[in-house]
Amino acid sequence: DGGITQSPKYLFRKEGQNVTLSCEQNLNHDAMYWYRQDPGQGLRLIYYSQIVNDFQKGDIAEGYSVSREKKESFPLTVTSAQKNPTAFYLCASIIVWLSEAFFGQGTRLTVV
């Protein structure tokens, strides 16, 4: 079945450690996105990538980094510079710029 897979579903890390969240899609979509969601809040855009080896900052990119070495994969690294990393992280993809977005089921990151 085609879709977007985020792993793991739950992730725990100690403060000061970098952590990488995985996002893989087998939909052959060109563009991919990372969002952060805090409790009771909407989605905020962290980074997005239109094509391989290219990505742009969203509205809250500070403390995060991404790579897009393969079309299917768009991993997000939450660095120790992110002051409040505990949140629900969602990955999405679209096939072309006006198409609808497909979302993964999210990774809930808790930093203690």
Next chain:
Amino acid sequence: DAKTTQPPSMDCAEGRAANLPCNHSTISGNEYVYWYRQIHSQGPQYIIHGLKNNETNEMASLIITEDRKSSTLILPHATLRDTAVYYCIVRGGGTYKYIFGTGTRLKVLA
């Protein structure tokens, strides 16, 4: 992308139509209106989108005003499973940037 404004919350009785409004007064001519919903702790799900004509699919109807400054998502017979946060998004203009707002939290009451 144009900014959207939605009420933070709404209630609807089960079996009745749920009408969710969205204001997008700065929308430009080549921008589309999209609707998504997010059931608790899941990824958002696409519902419908339109440019200027009304649209209908198996999930919902989208009514866009003639001046395109606002729209309404209609769930014709709301069920308890429609309880979710509904996001109205405006996008287009050749950009891939995809911005979600805070949405409307719809609660369907038995």
